[in-house]
Amino acid sequence: MQLKIGIPRGMFYYDYFLLWKEFFNNLGAEVIISPRTNKAILNRGIHACVDEACLPVKIFHGHVDYLKGKVDYIFIPKIISLYKREYCCPKHLGLPDMVRYSLDGLPEIIDTEVNLIKSNGSLKKSVLKTGRYFTNNSRKILKAFDKAYNQFEEYRKLMRQGIIPINSVGFLDTFHFNITEKKEFYKRKILILGHSYNVYDEYTNMNLVRKLNMRNIKVITTEMIDDEIARHYASKLPKRMFWTHGQRIVGGAFHLIDTKSIDGIVYVSAFGCGLDSVLMDLVERKARENHVPYTLLTIDEHTGEAGMNTRIEAFIDMLEWRDKNETNFSTHG
Ligand code: SF4
Structure with a gap:
């Protein structure tokens, strides 16, 4: 049997x-x-x-x-x-x-x-x-x-080539990146940051990837970055990062910020997560210093989709407005 x-x-x-x-x-x-x-x-x-x-x-x-x-x-x-x-x-x-x-x-x-x-x-x-x-x-x-x-x-x-091959090979049906996507289709690239289960569970993050894709935004995740590169960037922190997920989240974000590879960051964090409270602060500071727009979406079982949509829409509108009017100004006030 x-x-x-x-x-x-x-x-x-x-x-x-x-x-x-x-x-x-x-x-x-x-x-x-x-x-x-x-x-x-x-x-x-x-x-x-x-x-x-x-x-x-x-x-x-x-x-x-x-x-x-x-x-x-x-x-x-x-x-x-x-x-x-x-x-x-x-x-x-x-x-x-x-x-x-x-x-x-x-x-x-x-x-x-x-x-x-x-x-x-x-x-x-x-x-x-x-x-x-x-x-x-x-x-x-x-x-x-x-x-x-x-x-x-x-x-x-x-994954490191920027392709999440889930749909094409049928291993998982969790991700919604299209293997045949055309680069010119996307106007911007946004990093969705956080623990993998927050980034890839559609129910938890209320279809964040799809919502961004529908606004012609390419989604980047830290799984697309080589481990060694993420670790190298994380090693620049004054104190050693001893959480493995932290190495990936912080190192990956620092790499993408330093190489100017993204137009913004959306951090998805579970309410009350001790690790995230440290990690997101490190990333937000780095984003501020480099004028990379950053927003935080905190989720728990009471989070409503309407509120989430409003946050995402406001963030995208801000990016568009910034492109037209602001050029180099910080979006953080
Ligand atoms: S506390 Fe944070 S890192 Fe720990 S399981 Fe929950 S979301 Fe994940």
Whole structure:
């Protein structure tokens, strides 16, 4: 019998889904993903999760709840560290435990620990531990992972070329960048900044990418920037950035500002996110110094779409007005 493994469509899904899916498929498992975030999923999450959690964590609970009863296992890795001497948000590493204690009747959770704080050596251990749910053959597990990783690397290369190949290859249906897009179609480029689950979950950000595309604006995300480049720019900070997502967000934004590659920045942040409160301040300062228009969209379960639309429209109008009338003046007053 083919085992079914559920992957909740939230949090690190937006970074690593392809790697996980290919790995489990290579081991002969059937991968079931929860649907795109919607009102019902959000309500399930709000009902199950503690009030103090941020919106992405509540949404994640809703996705896990959806998978209940439909799969043999649910994959929720405990991601502590992805790079040497760096950490992830405490909520990332507490995710499997939070879910376990908030939801009843779950199938077994595969909560493999990923902790590369000291070296990459422990990755092999994590891979083997995960693979053993499906086979005891270590060689087969490592081969399945290598194959999945190579595909994942190909996918990341495409992203760095400015193409998010989701629709064209059908791995994910989350993104809405068109692989055949014509450069001249777009009048401006705007960086959508934030944690991947805020940037790419359409329900969370209320179709921000589509809304900008419809106004002839090309959307840039930090996944389109080479890791080494983002890290190089982040290393210019007076203090070392020890959050891995922070390296990407701050380093990516600094790179795009310094190379004058963008016409504005929209930061999407979850209400109450401790990391974002630091990261967005760093980015906003840099944007101000370089006269790059910047706006912040804060989201929680009470955010209304009308208010969001007004903010976006006002930002775009300001960019247009600035083009016509202001030329070099700061937009920050
Ligand atoms: S980084 Fe912020 S948005 Fe993400 S899980 Fe942590 S608190 Fe929530």
